Amino acid sequence: MRLVKFIKRLLVVSAIRRLTLHLTRGIPRVIMYHRFCDGRAMNRMSKETFEWQIGVIRKDFRVTSLAGLLDPLTKGGSGEAPVVITIDDAYMDFYDIAFPLLIKNGMTATLFVSTGFVDFKRWFWWDALRFVLAERKGERKTYCHNERAFCIDTGTEIDTDRTWNLLADYCLGTHDSERSRFIGEFASFMGVSLPAAPLPEYDQMGWDHIMEVSRNGVEIGSHTVNHAIMTSLGNDEKKEELELSKDIIEKRLGEKVRTFSYPNGKRRDYDRKTMDLLRRLGYIGAVVSHEGIYFSGEPYAIPRYSVSDDRVDFYWKLYGMDCLVKKIAGLFGRSAKAAQ
Ligand SMILES: [Zn+2]
Secondary structure, eight states: OHHHHHHHHHTTSHHHHHHHHHHTTTOOEEEEEOOEESSOOTTSEEHHHHHHHHHHHHHHOEEOOHHHHHOGGGOOOTTOOEEEEEEESOBHHIIIIIHHHHHHTTOOOEEEEOGGGTTTOOOOHHHHHHHHHHHSTTOEEEEEETTEEEEEEOSSHHHHHHHHHHHHHHHHTSOHHHHHHHHHHHHHHHTOOOOSSOOGGGOBOOHHHHHHHHHTTOEEEEOOSSOOOGGGSOHHHHHHHHHHHHHHHHHHHSSOOOEEEOSSOOGGGOOHHHHHHHHHTTOOEEEOSSOOOOOSOOTTSBOOEEOOSOHHHHHHHHTTHHHHHHHHHHHHHHHHHHHO
16 A cells, blocks of 8 residues: 555656556546535535646546547547546536536536436435435434434534435435335434425536537436436336436437446446347447446446546546556456466
8 A cells, every 4th residue: 555655646746647648548537527516515526626637637638528439430549548527417516617617628528417307306315315414413313214223423524424325325225116215204203304306505407508518519428317226127117217318318409319327337236238228229338437447348337437636546547557557456467367
């Protein structure tokens, strides 16, 4: 770990970044965002950092949409390092904060939309949980549900976030109907009534906003209709989520939808069957939410880097050091296996 820390510090030196960038040229970097803020807030990308990051990207990388990356006709030269900026869930803070900066810098991105939420004023379940916890600051108690006990602690922001993670983990393992019941019962337990529509803090983009960003060069991809986790669905439900969301966006925008982002996107949230279905329905690729390098292998499970306010970590991922370390580790793994 000390060695990693030392190498990370070296990346502050521009000549080292040039070298690692050169060694990893041609390898795409796909980065993932969800929420933005003006100032500072937990789990959100600050406007200041985002502006700094796109300045770095503009200087040394070629930006493309996800469809652009996968389309052989738009491939850049082998000396270039393509970057794909992806944003999931289409919150208003993307439109208000990130989109103007992308336009100012002449950059494209790929925005993944869950069509069943656009203009319907529906809560995303994770926001409903956050709202309930935020309404009851400074509490410590135990919530029991289906023979499970959850320690609810909203003492500090970190405690609240830990509690949210605990509850969200449970929710991720349940079907939609059980999840809604769980959140409803939990809200009653906490003595909170959930407003019918999300508060402004949780606002999502409407079709007017989505059409505007699309007209300005942002690619729109599908994120299902109901933000449904693919592996929790039967074949018919899965097909409907993938087909209908694509159809709705295409009718609204008058353009083909070619890319997809798996809701939640962890390894347990997608499978071979879903990848084959995506291909049959005319999608050309899909992104997941875990990290890794896309060596032009499987276009239906493209890994993404999550990025934070940590600038050295951004250098580490974007300039290819993470990729080099993984490549070297892979080589050692292979030679160790061969020697056995
Ligand atoms: Zn999502």
